Amino acid sequence: MSEPSPASTASTAASRATIVDVAKAAGVSRQTVSNALNRPDRVAAPTLERVLDAVERLRFTPMVSAQQLRRQRASAAGFEVNPSHQGRLGHILDEFLVELTVDAPRHGIHVVAFAPDPTDVVAGYRQTLASGLVDGFVLADTRHGDPRPDWLLAHEVPFVSFGRVWDRPELTRWVDVDGRAGLRAAVAHLADRGYVHVGFLGWPAGSPVGDDRRAGWVDGLAAAGLTTSPDEAEEAVQDLDEATGAAGRLLDRLGAVRRPAGSTAVVCASDLLALGALRAVRALGLEPGRDVGVVGFDDTDVAAAMQLTSVHQPVADAARAAWRMLLAPAGTPPVAQLLEPTLTVRASSTPG
Amino acid sequence: MSEPSPASTASTAASRATIVDVAKAAGVSRQTVSNALNRPDRVAAPTLERVLDAVERLRFTPMVSAQQLRRQRASAAGFEVNPSHQGRLGHILDEFLVELTVDAPRHGIHVVAFAPDPTDVVAGYRQTLASGLVDGFVLADTRHGDPRPDWLLAHEVPFVSFGRVWDRPELTRWVDVDGRAGLRAAVAHLADRGYVHVGFLGWPAGSPVGDDRRAGWVDGLAAAGLTTSPDEAEEAVQDLDEATGAAGRLLDRLGAVRRPAGSTAVVCASDLLALGALRAVRALGLEPGRDVGVVGFDDTDVAAAMQLTSVHQPVADAARAAWRMLLAPAGTPPVAQLLEPTLTVRASSTPG
DNA sequence: CTGAAAGCGCTTACAG
DNA sequence: CTGAAAGCGCTTACAG
CATH class of the missing domain: 3.40.50.2300 (Response regulator)
Structure with missing residues (x-):
């Protein structure tokens, strides 16, 4: 970055081969070297081999700035x-x-x-x-x-x-x-695991991403033939305390405490919301998973740390x-x- | 990225001013433009102004690849x-x-x-x-x-x-x-808050980073005049279950359950270890903070989500x-x- | 199939 | 203080 010292300049200069050096070593002109590298089909096989050999020997690497300047393209x-x-x-x-x-x-x-x-x-x-x-x-x-x-x-x-x-x-x-498909899959998974009352904890309506995920939850309920009403949803902004409160209300509406263990679940639009759900579950003296299923979105570090099932983006x-x-x-x-x-x-x- | 279409080439070409365009517009040679930009002290004030004006008008931005090639420096x-x-x-x-x-x-x-x-x-x-x-x-x-x-x-x-x-x-x-200073500060903070038994949860000895942090804990104990023994430490690899187990043993040795609320604490070499500590605290029916202090390291998302005090890197x-x-x-x-x-x-x- | 020529857009000693 | 010359390392039509 700084001006190279004379010594380092010398060593760098010595070690950097240009296309001209390769041309000399291979006994061809420099545009034949260029052709060998960029349009090998236009070069006779024996010539090609000689050039490529020299490239290898001299460890030639084209200077990107020169290519950019000439090609008028940064790549x-x-x-x-x-x-x-x-x-x-x-x-x-x-x-x-x-x-x-x-x-x-x-x-x-x-x-x-x-x-x-x-x-x-x-x-x-x-x-x-x-x-x-x-x-x-x-x-x-x-x-x-x-x-x-x-x-x-x-x-x-x-x-x-x-x-x-x-x-x-x-x-x-x-x-x-496809966030919608992700929520759909989350609901399918929960239904498969035996949870039958699956609520949704999302963001306030109006954000395209959030609305899309909510639609996936509705899809999932229908596809799995669950009887949960598509109204069993709560909203919170991306804040842990708010999420915990909203999750608490949702669990209440879902009747989580009075239903059999493993029948209620909450799918969430984000891992942070899901973290709120985990807290709300524990606050009721229940155990996530065993008593109430919880699924998040994004598969963040938080999800991994909290043993939270989560939708993972490829x-x-x-x-x-x-x-x-x-x-x-x-x-x-x-x-x-x-x-x-x-x-x-x-x-x-x-x-x- | 792809070959520009003829139309876009035309518009791009039209919109891109080179140093020569600027020179013409300012009525100087192109190296005077270069000097105005790179060595303004070598250019007479009125000339400089004229050039800079033209640069502005034409929205001239030097092409980096040309500079790199000429300067033999990528910057x-x-x-x-x-x-x-x-x-x-x-x-x-x-x-x-x-x-x-x-x-x-x-x-x-x-x-x-x-x-x-x-x-x-x-x-x-x-x-x-x-x-x-x-x-x-x-x-x-x-x-x-x-x-x-x-x-x-x-x-x-x-x-x-x-x-x-x-x-x-x-x-x-x-x-x-300075991780050592971070741990030192963590212990000072806990002592300040009234915690008097401050144990350490770290990684197995031998990692330079981990050993450094442990040393900070020992420093902190001495500086705060705490009576905790520098042996009140446990180790775990970076894994939540292991960390939870080790934290449980540490809390046991520290006598967390029988001491007054707010007198025991654990400082940790990472947020993940601290997360294990939080779990171990709750497993004892205690509340982090109120009953047992916990401090992590790195101030990750997990720390923020879990309300975990943590050492933050600038x-x-x-x-x-x-x-x-x-x-x-x-x-x-x-x-x-x-x-x-x-x-x-x-x-x-x-x-x- | 190969090479002589031109040129991408700059900067840097160097004359004047 | 300013400009004519050279050149950084490549590629691309274009002759041969």
Whole structure:
């Protein structure tokens, strides 16, 4: 990072082979080396072998900046990381970035992380793009009324979103996890385990993600033939005390204390809500799982630590799908993909 | 990412100003533009103003790849992200990457994320460096016997580590959080709150981080003048059930059930261990905080969710220190910095 | 199938 | 204080 010392310059210079060095070593011109690497079909087999041999011997690695300059392409995607780790999404997105990074080399691209400008939502995107550091973006955490998709669309910047672009689902490429299917599976699992009264603890109506998950619960009740009324739901914001209170009311309405052990359960829109449910269960002198089933969403560290059964997002699959969509040939119409979550089963849904 | 469509190429080309465009607009040569931007002191004031004005008007942003190529410097640091999020460090490192990214623009640099090659620990470093994508690295999670510091040292690659380089502390630049001071503060806080019997729940001896934290507990006992014996400790690996068992034994030895409420406490080397302690406390029919104080380490989501007092690492400070060290002029001798953690106080250390 | 030429967008000594 | 020249390391039409 700092100016290299003379000694280190020398050693670096000595160890770095350029395409010209390879050309000399192989006895060809430098564009034949380039062809051998980028269009091997245009090079005669014996020549190819000689070149590749020299590449190997000299440990030649093309300088990315030179390629970028010449190709007028960064072969990189930007990913905005957000310092405010509030609630639900934080760690999922960290994990998503990791999986994106893991899968990038397969496509000959790399990931540039950048932070948002607090005063201008699109500034980081504009800047990163204008400097030629990236030629596209992977978006995440798209909110309702998010200005980023519109800006990117207007400037014809390639991007893909992890999480539905609720405002413009048909104009953009996105991959999302099917929360509705996740809740459906959670209810099916609970019914399978013998719980018959399955309530729902969600967020206040109006958030697309939350409403979607609630719909999954309703689906699940119907599919499992449970008699629970689709009104047996309570709401709380993403706060432990609120969640605990709401869960208490829900358990009351479900009649958890007077029903047989292992017949009542609560599915939740998040692990934090589920944590509130666990507390409310214990506050009634009951044991999660044995007496009352509880299922969360996101399979966070908290879920693992608390032995909480939770809906798990296939983050690595989402990352792979994101690359595929972003790298699709130009002119490909926008596509969307909904991924099926899985259920990580733990003690909180084990009756008896 | 994909080949831009003709339309988008046109619009992009139209919107991207180069240094030559700026030069024309300002009526100077292109190297005067460059000087105005990079060495403003060498440019006459009126010229400077004219140039800067044109830069503004044309929204000129230098193309990073051209600068990199010409300067033979990437002005970027690599950061290895790890898909295996096992245990303690995972989220702290995610957060660290974010803070690194937030602070990077201030130094005119950017962060390139890369994933490890499962078969070769240094391959990712070698590759990222050889391609000229970065000219240095920020290391994290350095293990005992870690080959990376040696490799980087041998190749004279600038790097800084978040977390002590235990094998070569004197040869490298690192910033770390003083876990020993954190535990000391935790004990002081508990003593201040009136807890007088303060045991320790840690990892099996031999891990440098764990031993360091234990030493902090011993320090704290002495400093607070507590009569707890420095033998009142138990060990468990990073596993909830084990931790719960060990915590139970520790509470037993401390005589938690027969002592007055609010006189016994347990400080732990991690939040997971502390979670085990919370469970063990409840298993005895006692209430964390009111009856038995519990303090964890790392201030994870789990701590927040469980109302667990926990030692908090100043991650943003660590990131800033890392940049400062990495960007120090060449020839600067290796430096190290130990950051003071803080305590996030919650209900688990509130007696009465 | 191979190579001579041009050029991507910058910066850096170096003359003037 | 400013500008003409050279060049960083590649790739891409284009001749031969």
